[in-house]
Amino acid sequence: MIEPVSSKGQEPDELDAYREVSEFVDDNEACFRCHGESKFQLEDELTGRVLTRKVYGDHKILREEYYASNHKSFPCFDCHSKDFAIFPHPLEGRLEEPWACLDCHGYDEDYAHYQFEKIEEEYLASTHHLATEEFSCWKCHDNHSYRISIRNTENLTETIAYDNAICLSCHADFDEFQLLTDREGINIIQTHDWLPNQGLHFQHVRCIECHTQVNDSILVAHLVLPKEEAVQNCNECHSSDSRLMHTLYKHQSLEAREKYGFLNAVVINEAYVIGANRNYFLNRASVIIFGLVIGGLAIHIIARIRKRV
Amino acid sequence: MIYLYPRYIRLWHMLNTVFMLILILTGLCMQYSSRDASIISFPVAVQMHNISGIILTASYLLFIIGNFLRGNGKHYRIQWQGFKKRMFIQLRYYMFGYLKKQNHPYPVSRERKFNPLQAFTYALIMYIALPLVVISGWGLLFPETIHGGVFGVSGLVLTDLLHVIMGFLLSIFMIIHIYTITLGHHPLRNFRSIVTGWHHTEDT
Numbered sequence: 001m002i003e004p005v006s007s008k009g010q011e012p013d014e015l016d017a018y019r020e021v022s023e024f025v026d027d028n029e030a031c032f033r034c035h036g037e038s039k040f041q042l043e044d045e046l047t048g049r050v051l052t053r054k055v056y057g058d059h060k061i062l063r064e065e066y067y068a069s070n071h072k073s074f075p076c077f078d079c080h081s082k083d084f085a086i087f088p089h090p091l092e093g094r095l096e097e098p099w100a101c102l103d104c105h106g107y108d109e110d111y112a113h114y115q116f117e118k119i120e121e122e123y124l125a126s127t128h129h130l131a132t133e134e135f136s137c138w139k140c141h142d143n144h145s146y147r148i149s150i151r152n153t154e155n156l157t158e159t160i161a162y163d164n165a166i167c168l169s170c171h172a173d174f175d176e177f178q179l180l181t182d183r184e185g186i187n188i189i190q191t192h193d194w195l196p197n198q199g200l201h202f203q204h205v206r207c208i209e210c211h212t213q214v215n216d217s218i219l220v221a222h223l224v225l226p227k228e229e230a231v232q233n234c235n236e237c238h239s240s241d242s243r244l245m246h247t248l249y250k251h252q253s254l255e256a257r258e259k260y261g262f263l264n265a266v267v268i269n270e271a272y273v274i275g276a277n278r279n280y281f282l283n284r285a286s287v288i289i290f291g292l293v294i295g296g297l298a299i300h301i302i303a304r305i306r307k308r309v
Numbered sequence: 310m311i312y313l314y315p316r317y318i319r320l321w322h323m324l325n326t327v328f329m330l331i332l333i334l335t336g337l338c339m340q341y342s343s344r345d346a347s348i349i350s351f352p353v354a355v356q357m358h359n360i361s362g363i364i365l366t367a368s369y370l371l372f373i374i375g376n377f378l379r380g381n382g383k384h385y386r387i388q389w390q391g392f393k394k395r396m397f398i399q400l401r402y403y404m405f406g407y408l409k410k411q412n413h414p415y416p417v418s419r420e421r422k423f424n425p426l427q428a429f430t431y432a433l434i435m436y437i438a439l440p441l442v443v444i445s446g447w448g449l450l451f452p453e454t455i456h457g458g459v460f461g462v463s464g465l466v467l468t469d470l471l472h473v474i475m476g477f478l479l480s481i482f483m484i485i486h487i488y489t490i491t492l493g494h495h496p497l498r499n500f501r502s503i504v505t506g507w508h509h510t511e512d513t
Contacts, residue, residue, distance in 0.1 A: 196355065200452055234351040235344045275342035275351065279470065286477050293481055297488050300404075307408045 018067040024075035025067075030085065031076045035061045065145040079143070101137045115218050122215060122222035132180050139180070140166050150220060150248075160206050160248075167207040194232065205248060209237070214246045221247065238275035245276075311419055313508040317375045322503055324368035328361040333480050335361065340473065362446045369443060372435070384422040385432040395425040407492060417510055434482050438475050445472035 018025045034040040035055060042051045066072060076084070083093035105116040128135045153159040168188070170176045177186050195201055210231035212221035236243040303309075314322070338347055338354040349357065376382035388395070398414045403426070406414070415424040423431060448455050448468045455464040490499040494511060502508040 196352075197452065233344070234355075235342050235347075238339070238351050239343045240341075241344065274339050274355075274469075278340065279473075282470070282474065289477075289481060293484060297484070300488075303408050307410075309408055309410060 015063075018063060021067050021072045022075075023073070028076050032061070032063055032066075035059055036063045036066075061144040069142075069145050069147050071143070071146075098136070098138060098143070101141070118215070118218050119220075119222050122213075122218070126212075126222060126224040127226045128224050134180055139170070142166075156248075157203065160204065163206045163208070164202065171207075191227075205237070205244065209244060209247045212247075214243060216246060219250060235275070237273060240276060240278055242273060242276040244273060310507045310509055311417075312506055313417070313419070313422060314503055314506040315379065315381075316506070317371065317379070318381060319503060319506055321368055321372045321375065324364065325372075328365045328368065329479065329483060331357060331361040332365060333476070333483065336473075336476050359450055362443070362450065366443050366447070369439060385428060385435060387429055387432055388425070392425070392429075396429065399424050399426040403489070403492070413511075417508060430482065434479065438478055438482070442472060442475040442479060445469075445475065448472075 015025050015029070022028070029036075037055060038060065039052055039054050042053065043049070071079075079099055081093045081096050083090045083096075086093075102116055102120050105111045105114065106120070107117065123129055123137070128139070149159045149162050170180070171186055172188055174186055177183070189198070192198055192201075208221060208224070211224055211227075213223040213225055215221045215223065231237075231243065335349060335354040335358040338349045339351065339358065341347075342351045342354070347354075376385070395415070402411065402414050413424070415421060417424075445468045449465075449472060452465055455468055459467060491497075493499045494509065498509060
């Protein structure tokens, strides 16, 4: 009989931190003893022969990421078939249809304010879904590590990096990309050659700012557009009614923007967008100063005309 | 008539005028850019602003080097003794004396190119506002060079604020400067002076 034997594993007390967020930590270790490690060992009990094998890509799940994710409190078998308790895992289990977001979150009053139904509508119209049926929520929202970012952000730059990494995990990694498309190459840097200060744009806005259709009724737009329809007009962001107000800064600036304009009150410490960062108070002061100067000169001109000087 | 503006001053002044006006116009187009039609499109405004800023920097260096080598810098030295009184006299002349056709309290000469008010404002503009707008402009041209911030506000935003405030003050200066040039015996005679170099001594 062949049994998987974790080569390293975790000591029980090393798991204590995770026990604070999940009551299924010990149950989950049945899976994590292989999937939570970089390698695992197979032992033939008859011959005593031991083989060490690597845990590849999607099959490797880091405990610290899982127990920090949105679904950290779930036991593995909430989503996965009990067949996976058997080793080697039966093929039927591997081909099982994974749960989609709406299977749990859809049409449920508790989640109504997240509007998962609208998100699904957008997703179904998105270029991702239209391109291949193999695409699913999980391609972007990794089942084992995804965590809400923009809604709870305390550091927008980190949130942007986190969100962009989701896109780049396929669009900057051809091994992943080719699983879903027959296109022969990807080169983000080259396709964004037209974008001035490319690095700064990539650091300070998310890909979806330009690559989705804005929807005011949900926080994060999910209607990913074909590349031909991506925003290439600078003024879409670089203007007082900046598109970013409806995307990246939507959550933080809903109240403040009405009175103070783009970002003045909320996230001015993190953002700088030419044409959009118009300081409310400076604008007022400049109009007053400009008015006084023009008024003063106008009076002087009138006096010159009257005195014929 | 006196020869007041040597060739390098006229060249610098011409470059300064042309590119400052382009910078103000394109700066306004960027600052107040909109999705609707604008005078100059955003990417074109950015390009023009960047190129003009680089040329203005070169022109400013010409001004500094020229001032150093040719002694023009002495006209920008502020005489602090009796400063307030002289400023008041000059201001009063612009506001009232000029309209009553009184004689200029500080007539132009080879030794005194600028009246006290001009010397003071030109010194502020050329030695404080312009260097600040140039330095902050280069910072924004290479934003990756700007690090850190103050009290949680990013260095980029502070640089932008500094650039916009200085740009605004320079714009206000330009308006007043252009108007005061018309205060000669004929509104256009001072404009002609900066083109030819020869100044009528009875003009302000």
